[in-house]
Amino acid sequence: VFHKQQFLGYHSEDRFEDHHLAVYKRNRLYAVITGVIVEDRNEKAFVSHPGSSYGGVVLADHCRFEDAAAVITALVTYMRETDAGIIDLTLPPAPYYQVPHQTLEYALVSAGFQYRKRELTSVVAIDAAAPDSLYARLPKKTRADVRQAQKLGLGVNWIDDPSDDELSVMYDMLLENRQELGL
Known part of the structure; x- marks a missing residue:
């Protein structure tokens, strides 16, 4: 729900520069990445949509690490092409996934990303x-x-x-x- 335009669209259209990406594997939609481009510390940054509590990457269920790593590589490559020097994602807690996993987090850390903050989630x-x-x-x-x-x-x-x-x-x-x- 955090990644649907209907959910994100309550802000005026000109408030953010949306950059929603679709990643395909063998011609099938495999991942969706929602975010916006903003200025952060005088640098262009791709961030999870400010209109959502959580955001970033949505992977197909039962995603393998190799595939998650490929999605992150594609995101980093695209952001370099758009001159965004910062990527700041606010990932949903594991209980929000249909099948809870931490594959995406592991792929991000393996690619050199760091935690800016951590939050405790109770269920x-x-x-x-x-x-x-x-x-x-x-x-x-x-x-x-x-x-x-x-x-x-x-x-x-x-x-x-x-x-x-x-x-x-x-x-x-x-x-x-x-x-x-x-x-």
Whole structure:
């Protein structure tokens, strides 16, 4: 979802210089790379799309290291051709992948890329669990925060299949929070 133009397109068209790349293997789409060209420290840089929390490279499922390395080589080659001296990717955490893996990270490090920052990701498996059993699996501090929010009159509603209107409300809150944080 982070790489779809519909998701990225809420910014005005002239705000960023989009550079979305498609990588083919044997005439079949194998990887998609989304990003923009910006100025960073007086140098042209290819960065994950600022309109997305995560971005960069989307590989085919069950990607082999050799193929991931070839995709990174293609990205670096293309960026050299466009005179971009910096590549800054914000990769999604492994749980966001349909099949969690770290092949891309390993390929990037093997190609000489470095971590600028690392983030910790926690996952709560929801499968088909009822809200009460999910609540019991949350960390103690999170449960205390939920109880405090409920005391203040806030509620949590479990929605199995959210409508477009419900998603729109959530998305508006996300945009407002990101704006307050300067993201």
